[in-house]
Amino acid sequence: MASSDLHKRRTGAVARGVSSVINSYVDRASGGTLTDVDGNEWIDFASGIAVTSVGNSAPRVVAAVREQVERFTHTCFMVAPYELYVSVCETLNALTPGEVEKRSMLVSSGAEAVENAVKIARHATGRTAVVVFDHAYHGRTNLTMALTAKNMPYKHRFGPFAGEVYRVPMSYPLRDGGLSGADAAARALELVASQIGATNVAAVLVEPIQGEGGFVVPAPGFLPALSAWARDAGAVFIADEIQTGFCRTGDWFASSHEGVVPDLMTLAKGIAGGLPLGAVTGRADIMDAVHPGGLGGTYGGNPLACAAALASIETMRELDLVTSARRIDLTLGGRLRDLAAADPRIAEVRGRGAMQAIEITQPGTLTPDPVTTGAVSAECHRRGLLTLTCGTYGNVLRFLPPLVIDDSTLERGLDVLAASLDAVGAP
Template identity: 80%
Template sequence: MTSSDELQKRRSSAVARGVGSVINSYVDSASGGTLTDVDGRRWIDFAAGIAVTNVGNSAPRVVEAVRAQVERFTHTCFMVAPYESYVAVCEQLNALTPGGFEKRSALFNSGAEAVENAVKVARHATGRSAVVVFDHAYHGRTNLTLALTAKNMPYKHRFGPFAGEVYRVPMSYPLRDGGLDGATAATRAIETIEKQVGAENVAALLIEPIQGEGGFVVPAKGFLPALRTWATAAGAVFVADEIQTGFCRTGDWFACQHEGVEPDLVTLAKGMAGGLPLAAVTGRAELMDAVHVGGLGGTYGGNPIACAAALAAIETMRELDLAGAARRIGTVLGDRLRAVAARDPRIAEVRGRGAMLAVEIVTPGTLTPDPSATAAVSAACHAAGLLTLTCGTYGNVLRFLPPLVISDDDLARGLDILDAAFG
């Protein structure tokens, strides 16, 4: 078998330099909460493909469903010759997402594509153009979603000019905004919108219930409900980007449910289809149906193989109660992280919800970000066989996203490696 070193050499002459990887080991197989590389090294997975393989890699139901679908047909394009599985996925999403109102869904390929289409729906339905987003937000890598994304390097640097009519307002970031309560932080954001944009111009207010790439920032309690109330009064579409937080990751099916927030539209992807590319916009029927026939779609959107995988993944989440599993993982992971924080003054905060937790690393005694220390801890984890990710506007957040089916033994071993990496 070709070694990782050999593959790395081949990569350098075949793959564009702008495509990065966290580690230089090449995966041969994966299951549950572990990966095995081509050199036979076993890795404990605290990344889950960036919150994608919530049901684990090669989940049995997903494998069976994909195999059966491949044997039947691989593609017709739903816009040309439709099929039942697309409809079935939409039915599931309409039932699962927050809100007791009538809903419709449309399927796409990626989270960025879902976000772009949510903006299209909001603009079309309201007749307005302004989109409000938040500091530290991440919404994708296409031109419009880069305009929505806050972080310059590596995402936006020298890729402009970007799409217009996007306005950024302050996020609730308790560690860095003086501990403002949710209502006060929301008032600050709303005043900025009303002064700089005008409520009557806002088509959509787009927010991650817990920010992902921005640093797993959990807004203060009350922030999201206050924004939801304002959006309703202003006639703006409240869009929850649940691409990283969705499908049991935070201990409920969707992160909005922790505060009883019912978005007008929800963008979905990542954990939905067990590792296959599938995304969606789900929301109020009157909004989704406002778009003219042919205005939504795409050649590969709702591919039948991905739809089969999604139906199997959702059934696996129900059968195994992966929302409950996320809560259990969060308790174990959170307890260990807080124990490490108690002895290591570089950790300014342990935060997150369910199996979506992070630590923010700073210069001791300050809130000055320390990205080099963060990278060093992550590198120490990699050297010991634990796959971890960094994130955050300042590059100083270490985030943890284990598959929700990770075994107790693998979780414990991973935490031992992490503990040792902090020294």
């Protein structure tokens, strides 16, 4: 088989630390399906980890990249600038929450966006402390590993990590014993006051819905309370919307569900239809605090990625993918809740839009069950459904279908999930 041959080549060429969810090698992809080099089809509930929201080869994106690659592929914006970079920044400034004057900078990845947001916040405030949360994931660079909570596989034996990073409890409704969002925020901020000191905090960095940490949706009121505290304390409130942004949760950005207007936002993943692009967008007074030359990078805002981003955002508008995410929510969330009602291993269904998950525990308890979770995911793969696990305890199955997936493919994927849960063992 072609995939087996490729896997043998991979073993001799690719570093062992770079892993993959499946050992089949993709030949082509479209809409909600992937086809491997042996002709096997997979229903895609991963979207390259929330990247291919507009599909794997959206016509506008393909045309825009093809046109741009014939013009030029690179000049480095810091050397010889070009309009596409400016246009993407203008688009992000207008699209992100808040009516304040904004500025943007472009980078090549989500981790790079987070790094720069922290740099900007520290420079603008003259402070050093960064507040992050339990279960958070912000990237794999040295600084973003420090910001990330989970040890294995992200942090194990890669230290020492960057300093002045302080972790406090997240609002995790399933495991908080009914704690309200406001009370969960007060719990976290009390630790900030006593262990860090408000006047030392440069930034509060939080995912509006946690990604790798388990698709944890904080209780209502948690994010507004953090934002208000940061404003009063003179700290920068940074929303990491790398996984939640660009229509994924049924709004353009997850912060908008509670009317939160972040000071800075980090963006990537769904921004450019699969091409590598990230951004920091936020208040002009904060973004412009950094001296000329203090921000940048050789590939940041590459013209091909910028062309793809503009075409991707046009596609989101043209196809109304905000509404599509809400449509997916009705089907996906409804089927997941039906499964949970019949299966005591599913402790909770959570998420918004086309970003949903089930947390699997030992029946009748909150004891995580990563073994069953892994087995269900593997069974899904065997039956042709690509799923991802996540969560601090490895016991969450997450679902991120492309926003252009059709109802029939979505339902077929959910049928496979149901059959896989049954196959792993009756509750």
